[in-house]
Amino acid sequence: MADVIERAREAVSERADLPGMSLMDHLDELRKRLIRAVIFLVLGMAIAYAFHDKLYGLVQKPLTDLHLQLNFTHPTDGLNLSLKTALYGGAILASPFILYQVWLFIAPGLYQNEKKYVWPFMAATVGLFLLGAWFGYRWVLPEGLKVLIFGFGKNLNPIITIEDYTSFFLAVILGLGACFELPIVIFFLALFGIVDAKFLWKNVRYAIMIIFVIAAVICPTPDPFGMVLFASPMLALYFVSILVAYMVHPKRREAKSKAA
Template identity: 75%
Template sequence: MADLADGLRAAVQDRAELPGMSLMEHLEELRKRLIRSVIFLVIGFAIAYAFHEQLYGIIQKPLDDLHIPLNFTHPTDGLNLYLKTAFLGGALLASPFILYQIWLFISPGMYQNEKRYVWPFMSATVGLFLAGAWFGYHWVLPGAIKVLVLDFGKRFHPILTIEDYTQFFLAVILGLGICFELPILIFFLSLFGIVDAKFLLKHIRYAILVIFLISAIICPLPDPVSMCLFASPMLALYMIGVGVAYLVHPTRRKAREIKST
């Protein structure tokens, strides 16, 4: 904890050298970025809703493959499913533009040589989220439905409602998509000098504990093998994050600049 506190103090002192903005300027900039992000989200939602039937087919496919029908208990359940599907699809479509607005908001507090990370940051963020969603859709979701419904529930008649299945689907897909953003989090912590590769390796046992705790919470299957399957890609991503931290930490970047000059 002392190392982390020292890193935070050093990052704050280092950033203090940058030209600052007043509180009102920060709030105005934040308002502008939020408004533009909402506009992009609305546009993405409108485009996605035009294809809501096709998007619904993607969500329904894991159940269709197992010949399990969906049921509804409320007249608005079908409409809510289409709206949630369109919102998720619109958020994915708008995500590069929203991420760019986030980058524009934080970029005034960064050095000029750090701003070159904008395109790698956006590409990696979207790519890692899609990789996590793909992993959840093709591996975790079908396996979870098969084990929970067809294996553990084989003596019973399954009645899956639209509301329950939608929540389950979003929990798996969004949960894994967010978990796969771990290298991006480490990237920013390292970029601002808060952590480095040595710190991450020194505390790897705590990282492993946290990863397995998160896996136990979000894993829809009750057996430890499935939990390990959930945790394995996050452990791999943590080690990738260690390599990222080694490359982008301020001390190493300054050493490369001095060597190049």
């Protein structure tokens, strides 16, 4: 931990020569990016609301494939369902534009040669999230429902409400989508020189332990198979992250430029 903190301090000091911005300039820039991000989100919600019935048909499909129906316990559940579907669907639609605003906010703190990563960053961020969401939708969610409903609840009568199922669905999809962003997090940590491939490889056993703890927390089923199913892609992504850290770490880029 001390090594990581020291590297972070060195990374900050190395960027002291970049063009500075006052606190008010930073706040003004943040306000501008937030406003534009909200506008994109609202536009995405409007588009998603126009197709909210089809969108929720996709959300409900893992349950209907098991010949189960949803129930509601409050008169406003149907309205809340439409609004939530529009919100999350709109957020996914607007995510490339929102991420671009994030990039524009942090761009002044990057060197010119580092700004070339904007399009790979956006493509990788959106792509990895969608890959994680698809993995959860295609494999984890259906198998989790089977185990929980027809396994542990085989002697019970399932009454699944809209609120409970939606929360369960989002926990799986968003949880795995976020976990698949690990290479992006490592990318930035390595880009700023905070971690490198050697550090990540040296601490791989601790990473494996942390990954299995995270998998146990976000896994919707209590069985070991479900935890392994969650942890396996995260382990693979961790080793991909080691390669990413090796490629973008400042020391490697400097050595490469000297060799050229």
